[in-house]
Structures are given as structure tokens and as C-alpha cells.
Amino acid sequence: MKKPVVDKNACVGAAVCVGVAPEVFDLDEEGKAFVKDPEGADEETIQRAIDGCPEDAISWQEE
Numbered sequence: 001m002k003k004p005v006v007d008k009n010a011c012v013g014a015a016v017c018v019g020v021a022p023e024v025f026d027l028d029e030e031g032k033a034f035v036k037d038p039e040g041a042d043e044e045t046i047q048r049a050i051d052g053c054p055e056d057a058i059s060w061q062e063e
């Protein structure tokens with residue numbers, strides 16, 4: 001199984017990912033995205049969040 005990971009150094013808090021997949025991504029107190037539930041949406045939806053991130057801060061990690 002693969003799951004999304006966020007590179008917080010690259011994230012600028014644009015929150016595109018949260019808009020696309022609010023069950024998967026959330027913003028922390030610093031306004032950086034984190035993965036709250038890697039299984040909160042199907043792969044296609046998560047891929048749309050990855051594609052929509054302006055900083056390419058989200059990637060897949062194989063488990």
C-alpha cells in the first residue's frame with residue numbers, strides 16, 4: 001500500500017490539498033499541511049491533491 005506524505009519544508013500552506021481531500025489533509029498550527037488519515041480518500045482523490053499542490057510538497061510513499 002502507498003500513502004501520501006507532506007514535505008513540510010516545501011509546503012506553503014496553500015491548502016489546496018485540504019480543499020480537495022479534507023479527510024486526508026489538515027493544516028497544523030503553523031499553517032503547514034499534514035496527513036491526518038492516509039486512508040481518508042481514494043487514490044484518485046489523493047492524486048488530485050498531489051497534482052494540485054503548487055509546491056509539489058506531497059508525494060506517495062510505498063509502505
Ligand code: SF4
Pocket residue numbers: 006010011012013014015016017018032033052053054055056057058
Ligand atoms: S497544497 Fe501543498 S502547499 Fe498547499 S497546504 Fe497542501 S501540501 Fe502545503
